[in-house]
Amino acid sequence: MILLSINEVYKAINSNERVRQLIKTAPLNIIEQMEVKNFDTKQFVLYQGESYQNTYLLVNGRVKVFLNSPSGKQVVLDVYDSGMFLGEQEAIINRPYSASIINISPITVLSIRNSDFVEWTQKDHRFADRLIHNLSEQIYHLTKRMERYSMHSALQQIGLFLLYCAHEHIPITREKITYEVDTSYRNINRVLKKLADINVIQIDRSIIKITDLQTLQQIVETED
Structure with missing residues (x-):
C-alpha cells in the first residue's frame, strides 16, 4: 500500500x-x-x-x-x-x-x-528561493489587479483584459472575463454587446475574437 x-x-x-x-x-x-x-x-x-x-x-x-x-x-x-x-x-x-x-x-x-x-x-534552500519568487509574483499580480478594479470602469477592465489576451495569444471566453473583472455578469454582457455592435469584437457562442485592435486600444485609453 x-x-x-x-x-x-x-x-x-x-x-x-x-x-x-x-x-x-x-x-x-x-x-x-x-x-x-x-x-x-x-x-x-x-x-x-x-x-x-x-x-x-x-x-x-x-x-x-x-x-x-x-x-x-x-x-x-x-x-x-x-x-x-x-x-x-x-x-x-x-x-x-x-x-x-x-x-x-x-x-x-x-x-x-x-x-x-x-x-x-x-x-530546501533552492525551494525556499523559488517560493519567495512565486509569492512576489503573486503580490505583484494582485496589486495590478486591484489597480484595475479600483481605477478603471467595467469597459476599461474588459478592454484591458482583451488587449492582454491578444498580446499573449490567449483564447478569450466569457468565463475567463468573469474571473478578471470586478463587475456583474449582466454588465459584462452589456459591454461585450456594445463592443460587438461597433465591430470591435466578434462573439461566436462563448468564444470572443478581437476584430479591431486599434479601436479597442483607443476606447481603453479614452474611456472616463
Whole structure:
C-alpha cells in the first residue's frame, strides 16, 4: 500500500514540468508524506476565515481564489493553474485562510501537511528561493489587479483584459472575463454587446475574437 502511494505521488510529480521542478530537491521524507487527491469541478473548496492542516500543490486543473463580502458580493483575486500552491502563506504564518478557493475544473493536487511544508522550506534552500519568487509574483499580480478594479470602469477592465489576451495569444471566453473583472455578469454582457455592435469584437457562442485592435486600444485609453 505504501509503495503504491509513493508511486502515485511520483507519477503526479512527473506529469507536470512545473511541479517536477518545484519538488526536484525536496527531502525524501517530505515526498514520502505527500498524498495525491483528485476532485471533480467545484468539489474542492477552502473557505475564507477557516484553518486547514494541509497545503496543496496544484498538479493539473484550475482553481479560483476569491473574497466574499458580508453582502454576498464576490471579488475574484486570481485563477491558479498547475504549479501553484494553495495555502502556503497560511501554513507559514499559521493563520486562517485570507480568501476562499474553489476548483473551476477537475483537478489533481498533492496534499502536504503544513508542518511538512514548513520543514521543506527550512531544509530546501533552492525551494525556499523559488517560493519567495512565486509569492512576489503573486503580490505583484494582485496589486495590478486591484489597480484595475479600483481605477478603471467595467469597459476599461474588459478592454484591458482583451488587449492582454491578444498580446499573449490567449483564447478569450466569457468565463475567463468573469474571473478578471470586478463587475456583474449582466454588465459584462452589456459591454461585450456594445463592443460587438461597433465591430470591435466578434462573439461566436462563448468564444470572443478581437476584430479591431486599434479601436479597442483607443476606447481603453479614452474611456472616463
